[in-house]
Amino acid sequence: MSTQNYLVISALGKDRPGIVDALSKSILEFGCNITDSRMTVLGGEFAILLMVEGNWNTLTKMEESIAGLEQQLSLTIIAKRTEQRDRSNPFLPYVVEVVSLDHPGIVHQLASFFSKRSINIEDMATTSYAAPHTGTMMFSVHMTVGIPADIHIASLRDEFMEFCDAINLDAIIEPAQR
Template sequence: MKPETEHFLVLSALGSDRAGIIDELARAASDTRCNIADSRMVVMGLEFAIIMMVSGTWDAIAKLESQLPAVGRRLGLDILSRRTEQRPAQKESIPYSVHVIALDNPGIVHEIANFFASQGINIEAMETSTYAAPHTGSQMFALSMTVNIPGRVHIASLRENFMLFCDDRNLDAIIEPYKA
């Protein structure tokens, strides 16, 4: 598909988990001649959640948009959608991976997000989870995220400041170049 004729739609869906949801959503995209360009899906508790970006011609995207309310009713999903554009390449920035493990405490995500936001560093993707530590059963927290570090930022200083920030909060952390 030529870039000038390519249009994009982001949709998110939430509902009770059951087998076949992804198949039905993928079928709706395929039947309307849309391509799934990017997606993330997870089951949390008993709930299914997905965010997906589809691409297609203007009329293909419009057709999918018009079918989403019926697809949502059929699958028992709350679906939201919004037109978007493809994100331009992040010139002048370097992607880095950040991984943090610690005893679970309220506020960890906020503090980490604030550390990067205060330095003008955008968080591109993030996943968090909690789990019971082996042997002790203590509630643990794990975070993995991708950040885009602007070229103007001195990476060695950022890494040192982030590690000091984590040490002050008893967070075990790694920040390293992103590996696809």
């Protein structure tokens, strides 16, 4: 049985240099280790998700210090205990790339397509941008999905491409490079 315990930390605050430095230093000082993270700037806000591992005592001390860290770092912080991910159900990681004219509902339509097929969205990043030369607003989606091993990939790819054609999305779906 593993002696490691896990804490997922979400932090949000006004973007400025040094946030990652200060937060990672605090985690290290508690004797914990960052095992996975995602961070980005959205508008003027900085957002970070971290999975931190440590023994039960170090994570408990860290949880008890969240209010102080929030004040010290001027961040809104949420922490939640978790466990290592269950990998007993095999899945195939695939990358999905989509580009289209920007309009409401694209993320929902994609999420619905995969959800109806019991395909989990593992990671997703989206962005809006002005197309070169024309300035037309475009939208791009990059996601990694976990496809259950019992799904016929060629059929899924055909269904996905037809789905995207029907709603005017340019898309690819291909195996993730490890």
